[in-house]
Amino acid sequence: MTSQLEVRGLRRSYGDFLAVDGLDFAVQPGEVLGLVGPNGAGKTTTLRCLAGILPPSGGSVRIGGHDVQTDPVAAKRLLAYLPDEPRLFEYLTVWEHLVFTARLYQVGDWEGTGRELLDTLELSGKESALPGELSRGMKQKLSIACGFLHRPALVLLDEPLTGLDPLGIRRMKDALRQRAESGAALVLSSHLLPLVEELCHRVFILARGKQAAYGTVEEIRSQAGAQGGSLEDLFVAITAPTGSDEPR
Amino acid sequence: MSLVAAGSFLVLASAKNRVRRVVQRLREPRYLVGAAAMLLYLWSLFLRPQVRGPPGAGAPPVEALSQLGRLLLEAGLTAVGALTVVSAWSLGRDRLSFSFTDAEVTWLLSGPLSRRAVLRYKICVGMVRTLLSALLVGLLFRRGLAARSLPFVLATWAGFALVWLHSAGASLVRVRWQASGRSLARRALLAVLLVAGLAGVAALGVHRAGPIPLLGARAPQTFQDVSLVGRELVPWLQRWAETPAVAVLLLPARAFFDAALARTPAEAVHGLLLLGVLVFVVLGLVLLLDVPFEEAALASAERRARLEARRRRRGVPVPRRSRAPALGSRGAPELALAWKNWLALRRVYGARLGFMIGATALGLGFTVWGAMHRGGRGGVDVGLLAAVLAAGFAVLTVFFGPMTFRTDLRADLRRLDVLRALPLSGAQVVKGELLAPLLLLGGTEAGLLLLALGLSATTRIDGFGLGARAAWTAGLLLLLPAATAAVLVVQNAAALVFPSLLVDDEEHAPRGVEAAGTRLLNLAATLLLLLAGFLPAAGFGLLAGGLTHLVGLGSLSPAVAGAVAAAVLASELVVVVRWMGRGLERLDPTTA
Numbered sequence: 025m026t027s028q029l030e031v032r033g034l035r036r037s038y039g040d041f042l043a044v045d046g047l048d049f050a051v052q053p054g055e056v057l058g059l060v061g062p063n064g065a066g067k068t069t070t071l072r073c074l075a076g077i078l079p080p081s082g083g084s085v086r087i088g089g090h091d092v093q094t095d096p097v098a099a100k101r102l103l104a105y106l107p108d109e110p111r112l113f114e115y116l117t118v119w120e121h122l123v124f125t126a127r128l129y130q131v132g133d134w135e136g137t138g139r140e141l142l143d144t145l146e147l148s149g150k151e152s153a154l155p156g157e158l159s160r161g162m163k164q165k166l167s168i169a170c171g172f173l174h175r176p177a178l179v180l181l182d183e184p185l186t187g188l189d190p191l192g193i194r195r196m197k198d199a200l201r202q203r204a205e206s207g208a209a210l211v212l213s214s215h216l217l218p219l220v221e222e223l224c225h226r227v228f229i230l231a232r233g234k235q236a237a238y239g240t241v242e243e244i245r246s247q248a249g250a251q252g253g254s255l256e257d258l259f260v261a262i263t264a265p266t267g268s269d270e271p272r
Numbered sequence: 273m274s275l276v277a278a279g280s281f282l283v284l285a286s287a288k289n290r291v292r293r294v295v296q297r298l299r300e301p302r303y304l305v306g307a308a309a310m311l312l313y314l315w316s317l318f319l320r321p322q323v324r325g326p327p328g329a330g331a332p333p334v335e336a337l338s339q340l341g342r343l344l345l346e347a348g349l350t351a352v353g354a355l356t357v358v359s360a361w362s363l364g365r366d367r368l369s370f371s372f373t374d375a376e377v378t379w380l381l382s383g384p385l386s387r388r389a390v391l392r393y394k395i396c397v398g399m400v401r402t403l404l405s406a407l408l409v410g411l412l413f414r415r416g417l418a419a420r421s422l423p424f425v426l427a428t429w430a431g432f433a434l435v436w437l438h439s440a441g442a443s444l445v446r447v448r449w450q451a452s453g454r455s456l457a458r459r460a461l462l463a464v465l466l467v468a469g470l471a472g473v474a475a476l477g478v479h480r481a482g483p484i485p486l487l488g489a490r491a492p493q494t495f496q497d498v499s500l501v502g503r504e505l506v507p508w509l510q511r512w513a514e515t516p517a518v519a520v521l522l523l524p525a526r527a528f529f530d531a532a533l534a535r536t537p538a539e540a541v542h543g544l545l546l547l548g549v550l551v552f553v554v555l556g557l558v559l560l561l562d563v564p565f566e567e568a569a570l571a572s573a574e575r576r577a578r579l580e581a582r583r584r585r586r587g588v589p590v591p592r593r594s595r596a597p598a599l600g601s602r603g604a605p606e607l608a609l610a611w612k613n614w615l616a617l618r619r620v621y622g623a624r625l626g627f628m629i630g631a632t633a634l635g636l637g638f639t640v641w642g643a644m645h646r647g648g649r650g651g652v653d654v655g656l657l658a659a660v661l662a663a664g665f666a667v668l669t670v671f672f673g674p675m676t677f678r679t680d681l682r683a684d685l686r687r688l689d690v691l692r693a694l695p696l697s698g699a700q701v702v703k704g705e706l707l708a709p710l711l712l713l714g715g716t717e718a719g720l721l722l723l724a725l726g727l728s729a730t731t732r733i734d735g736f737g738l739g740a741r742a743a744w745t746a747g748l749l750l751l752l753p754a755a756t757a758a759v760l761v762v763q764n765a766a767a768l769v770f771p772s773l774l775v776d777d778e779e780h781a782p783r784g785v786e787a788a789g790t791r792l793l794n795l796a797a798t799l800l801l802l803l804a805g806f807l808p809a810a811g812f813g814l815l816a817g818g819l820t821h822l823v824g825l826g827s828l829s830p831a832v833a834g835a836v837a838a839a840v841l842a843s844e845l846v847v848v849v850r851w852m853g854r855g856l857e858r859l860d861p862t863t864a
Contacts, residue, residue: 127608
């Protein structure tokens with residue numbers, strides 16, 4: 025099967041500081057990949073490189089076969105990037121954000137999908153609200169609605185559940201599952217390890233910018249030589265400082 | 273003692289970190305050059321040694337004041353002081369005059385500190401701030417006002433400190449009154465007492481000084497009348513000011529001017545001693561107050577946070593909504609950005625735009641009205657006058673329009689990560705961002721030019737007939753929007769080159785001498801770039817106009833010249849927009 029996302033030798037530095045070094049992974053259609061790591065491990069930098077926001081210092085990122093560096097417009101048409109902080113336009117209403125997105129991504133007959141998304145994300149009745157009138161959770165939901173409107177082949181989510189209430193979290197998990205079942209590839213970065221364990225088919229653990237572990241939870245467990253335990257236990261075991269600079 | 277140490281540490285560490293940040297920024301050459309430029313500018317403005325004139329010519333004007341002038345200054349300052357006192361006790365809401373930050377509320381109010389200790393800390397911070405303000409005033413006015421800088425600064429500091437402490441004390445008392453539910457009655461009573469007291473002092477002075485000269489006489493008509501009034505009124509005013517009650521009232525202002533304008537150290541010490549005593553008396557009274565101000569402090573922190581948020585979101589419309597024009601989902605995707613910016617222009621600048629249109633209409637109306645009134649006698653052509661004004665506004669829009677309406681890349685670069693994730697090339701983003709303001713400004717210019725042509729249509733001007741005016745209008749209809757596009761492009765390009773300085777991001781905008789200097793240099797560079805862009809356009813335009821004239825189509829030459837100049841400008845802009853697009857694609861969001 026052709027990978028929806030293919031990352032080869034991804035490297036990104038800020039001056040002398042190497043934030044991300046030599047990452048290799050691929051995500052198939054319908055697969056959910058969890059990107060986890062301690063604070064400052066390079067998760068957001070990785071996601072930004074995948075979204076074409078940050079140019080990589082080395083390596084390549086291909087989305088649906090399009091290189092993000094050499095063919096960025098075609099690659100980004102297949103992509104939805106949902107940052108941890110919703111970045112909305114203060115002067116566009118909820119519905120106008122969808123109008124804007126539909127034109128940008130050339131989505132025909134989108135109104136029905138738009139209403140459905142607003143329903144699912146409990147934003148119905150808020151169509152004419154400006155972002156300043158929405159709570160943080162609602163802004164997050166609007167950002168997600170915009171991201172899903174063009175039925176992206178790849179969805180990159182940075183801490184997607186921040187600011188959502190318990191019901192919102194449940195609905196969001198369902199929505200992500202449905203996206204994956206409909207064939208989209210998802211990469212989600214989160215510190216909520218039980219969520220990652222529940223939703224993701226495979227997990228990529230980053231530590232100090234490098235790959236510390238990659239595979240299904242079972243595979244990671246066997247790589248770490250652990251007999252049992254949750255992803256949280258594995259995460260702690262793998263990323264805890266050992267006195268050496270290199271992650272295990 | 274521990275609070276003094278902790279407070280000093282807080283203030284000093286914050287100041288040290290600010291300096292460290294500035295020094296770090298100065299490692300970048302653009303900031304270093306900016307800081308040098310700004311310091312040079314400030315030095316030339318305030319600190320450059322004065323060129324000495326003949327002896328006596330350099331005396332500061334206030335130093336050489338007449339007795340009457342000095343008396344008027346003292347009376348004026350006293351009046352301002354009285355107004356401050358009355359308003360501090362009776363006007364506005366019952367809330368603290370000094371504000372708390374969220375951090376101060378969290379750390380100080382929940383810390384192991386007495387209420388009085390927190391108040392002492394706020395007073396110390398207030399005094400440091402008043403000192404800095406006094407230093408700034410001293411720097412700005414030392415040349416024109418005072419003979420000696422140090423007494424001037426110290427007297428100004430004492431004046432500011434008195435106002436600060438009095439306002440703080442009054443606000444604390446009012447907070448207590450509010451808690452007891454009797455604020456309104458007490459404020460009203462105090463206001464009456466204060467005003468009555470002031471009026472009583474003034475009346476007592478009048479009683480002691482004798483009848484006001486010329487009171488009830490007819491208003492002075494001739495210079496001699498005025499001179500007579502002056503001759504009799506001035507000595508009376510001086511007698512009035514010397515009466516004991518009025519002299520006591522004028523005492524603080526007199527002490528301030530004694531110190532601030534002192535020619536000798538003895539004069540300065542005399543004035544400063546009196547001011548110092550006043551400051552310490554008010555300080556003691558404030559420190560004696562034991563008002564539970566925690567709730568008011570919390571309210572002040574919330575108010576401050578709200579104001580800060582409003583400042584950051586300046587221009588963001590919260591309640592205003594307007595109907596959006598339809599936007600189909602098919603077609604050039606960059607038009608989505610133009611559509612978004614068009615909505616932003618309407619919603620963000622709607623009120624400002626309405627005000628500008630109103631002011632323009634009012635200005636035109638007043639001018640026309642004035643001209644009509646004079647028209648009967650002087651024969652001014654109202655239509656022509658209005659036409660000249662309309663054309664003038666059109667030309668001004670080229671330069672001031674892009675500075676006013678900033679809903680383009682300058683506003684959106686703070687969301688660079690969003691722009692970069694869009695399925696658009698850099699050039700598409702730049703085009704989409706610039707289109708809306710260009711349409712608004714170009715449309716305004718075209719409207720004003722056509723209005724000017726219409727208004728002047730019935731006027732006959734020798735050597736500048738209607739045909740010639742139409743040709744000029746046609747030329748300008750093409751040239752002005754092209755020139756506006758050039759100004760927009762240059763300003764947006766500057767924001768791309770210096771994103772951290774010129775992007776409209778109130779929250780993270782760098783401040784300080786180095787940032788201001790870089791903006792100054794940027795302004796100069798922008799003007800140079802515009803000149804460089806306009807010169808070839810002007811050259812080709814003039815050449816085309818001249819050739820048209822030579823082939824016998826002289827009446828069309830302004831239109832041809834305008835069209836050619838606009839075409840040259842447009843072709844330059846195409847190249848620049850492509851370059852900007854590539855720049856946008858390469859711009860690193862982490863350093864922008």
